[in-house]
Amino acid sequence: MVLDLLSHNPLLTATVLFVALYLQWYRNRLKSVDHLPGLRVAFSPLSLPGALLPTSSWNPGLGWYWQWRTTAYMNHENDIISIVPFVFGKPLYYTCSSKVAQHLLSNETKVNLEKPKLLSRVFLLWGESLISANGNLWKKFRRLLAPAFTPQTFSLVFRESVAIYREMLAEQGWDRENEAAIDDVGQLALRMTLVVLARCGFGVPLSWSEEATTDGSIPFGESLNVVCHTHIERLVIPNWAYKLPIQRLQHMDKAWKALGVYMRELIAARRSAIDSTSIEAQTEKGDLFTRLIEALDEDARIGLEESEVIGNTFALMFAGHETTARTLTATLGYLALYQDEQAKAYSEIVQLLGSRTELTLEDVTKMDFIHGCFHEALRLHPAGPMLPRDLTKDVYVELQHPYPRTMCLPKGSRVIIDMIGIHHNPHTFPEPERFKPSRWEGVPEHEVTMFGWGPRACIGRKFATTEAVTVLALFLRDWMLEVALEPGETIQTYQERVMGQSRLLGLAFGVETVPIKFCRRHPL
Numbered sequence: 154m155v156l157d158l159l160s161h162n163p164l165l166t167a168t169v170l171f172v173a174l175y176l177q178w179y180r181n182r183l184k185s186v187d188h189l190p191g192l193r194v195a196f197s198p199l200s201l202p203g204a205l206l207p208t209s210s211w212n213p214g215l216g217w218y219w220q221w222r223t224t225a226y227m228n229h230e231n232d233i234i235s236i237v238p239f240v241f242g243k244p245l246y247y248t249c250s251s252k253v254a255q256h257l258l259s260n261e262t263k264v265n266l267e268k269p270k271l272l273s274r275v276f277l278l279w280g281e282s283l284i285s286a287n288g289n290l291w292k293k294f295r296r297l298l299a300p301a302f303t304p305q306t307f308s309l310v311f312r313e314s315v316a317i318y319r320e321m322l323a324e325q326g327w328d329r330e331n332e333a334a335i336d337d338v339g340q341l342a343l344r345m346t347l348v349v350l351a352r353c354g355f356g357v358p359l360s361w362s363e364e365a366t367t368d369g370s371i372p373f374g375e376s377l378n379v380v381c382h383t384h385i386e387r388l389v390i391p392n393w394a395y396k397l398p399i400q401r402l403q404h405m406d407k408a409w410k411a412l413g414v415y416m417r418e419l420i421a422a423r424r425s426a427i428d429s430t431s432i433e434a435q436t437e438k439g440d441l442f443t444r445l446i447e448a449l450d451e452d453a454r455i456g457l458e459e460s461e462v463i464g465n466t467f468a469l470m471f472a473g474h475e476t477t478a479r480t481l482t483a484t485l486g487y488l489a490l491y492q493d494e495q496a497k498a499y500s501e502i503v504q505l506l507g508s509r510t511e512l513t514l515e516d517v518t519k520m521d522f523i524h525g526c527f528h529e530a531l532r533l534h535p536a537g538p539m540l541p542r543d544l545t546k547d548v549y550v551e552l553q554h555p556y557p558r559t560m561c562l563p564k565g566s567r568v569i570i571d572m573i574g575i576h577h578n579p580h581t582f583p584e585p586e587r588f589k590p591s592r593w594e595g596v597p598e599h600e601v602t603m604f605g606w607g608p609r610a611c612i613g614r615k616f617a618t619t620e621a622v623t624v625l626a627l628f629l630r631d632w633m634l635e636v637a638l639e640p641g642e643t644i645q646t647y648q649e650r651v652m653g654q655s656r657l658l659g660l661a662f663g664v665e666t667v668p669i670k671f672c673r674r675h676p677l
């Protein structure tokens with residue numbers, strides 16, 4: 154009778170067939186992750202529709218890493234979960250276990266893990282880079298760039314951080330004030346880290362206040378800022394749309410083009426300045442950029458294409474600028490909130506300086522507690538929130554939760570190292586939501602896992618910490634930090650409103666707007 158009904162109703166037949174095929178398709182997807190518990194949602198958070206739609210119970214979006222951080226892994230009682238979309242996107246494994254992350258990433262060259270090209274598309278718009286490349290190309294970039302992070306570089310980072318702090322005080326007029334209130338300390342941090350990176354990494358003499366261009370083009374800093382904040386739009390908006398009379402789109406297009414022009418001009422200028430001395434000799438006086446440009450003229454085995462120089466320039470600019478700025482902002486916010494921790498940080502400075510007033514790089518390297526403050530803010534708000542990898546062979550991992558066992562992650566699957574899940578995991582970090590810098594006391598640098606694990610761990614870690622600890626020490630030496638409360642607001646509601654609202658901002662993760670008051674420790 155059912156067959157009879159179907160044979161007389163083609164629409165019904167098609168519907169039944171569609172439902173049967175869909176169920177089979179979905180069953181296969183569940184099977185591909187071995188029915189591991191997790192999230193069953195419409196879109197993968199890594200797909201374009203998933204990323205563009207807001208976070209809701211049926212679409213994790215880009216906000217779930219933070220908003221569901223305590224619940225997504227069933228209160229961290231599962232080291233690994235799966236996300237299986239029922240409409241669009243590849244099934245994924247997510248892990249909140251630092252042991253699993255360490256096992257995968259420490260062996261990543263041995264087991265041939267790959268960074269998914271699809272997720273590096275925003276970098277690939279500029280060319281291959283250390284961040285996007287895999288295999289031999291990655292090795293070539295890493296070998297080329299790693300020697301640029303020398304003690305001379307860190308010494309330059311220290312000097313430029315001190316210089317930019319002074320320029321900031323003068324330009325903002327705070328060198329003549331006993332108090333200052335700032336609506337968003339993040340804007341200051343972004344400018345600082347951009348200037349330090351431009352000067353130390355690329356030899357670009359940016360100053361605190363960017364001067365307007367004479368030909369109406371967008372200045373360098375602004376174009377970089379627009380590019381960092383419009384990468385998803387750039388991937389989805391077709392080229393013809395930029396010709397429409399829509400001011401926002403036209404401005405965006407102008408900024409992307411301007412940044413391309415700046416980068417090419419930068420390359421041409423540096424290329425003509427470089428004489429025939431060797432890379433080693435250039436690096437003595439030079440920087441990251443010198444190494445990249447020198448490699449342009451080398452043979453294909455170690456040399457770079459122009460697009461690779463541009464790709465690496467952009468990647469380093471992004472990786473070194475926003476990440477450090479967002480973490481610096483969060484640290485200042487927490488120190489303003491936690492007055493007792495601020496007092497400990499200040500006493501570290503007083504003890505180290507003694508009767509001196511000026512900091513040295515040696516002082517900065519000894520500031521363990523202030524390093525701890527920076528690391529703790531980074532743990533709470535990891536600037537690189539997820540590290541995706543594709544598996545090119547089966548990999549076995551040891552799990553502890555919900556019970557000890559060995560699990561096979563099959564070839565072809567995609568695993569996301571969830572940096573927020575890992576660094577808010579109470580099994581690794583008791584009282585994970587508390588700002589507690591002392592938890593980093595005596596922890597060796599390579600165990601500060603917010604910079605990643607293994608051969609692909611952050612190449613700029615020391616660059617970032619030297620800069621950030623210098624700037625924090627200067628602020629704390631001169632000023633007491635206080636939270637800038639809204640009328641009727643308490644410390645607790647400030648903490649929830651300001652520090653509780655992290656998200657992906659541009660290309661890094663962090664707190665959005667942090668209002669702070671500065672009061673001079675020794676009034677003028």
Ligand code: HEM
Nearest residue numbers: 283472473476477536537540604605609611612613616617
């Ligand atoms: C607070 C600041 C920073 C944080 C939290 C951070 C975080 C990270 C993390 C987690 C990775 C590993 C990515 C992965 O395994 O997929 C990474 C890689 C990288 N970082 Fe950083 N980073 C910071 C600052 C910097 C700075 C200042 C630079 C350069 C000046 C830089 C350049 C890079 C590059 C080029 C890579 C790719 C390395 C590779 O794949 O070999 N980062 N960073």
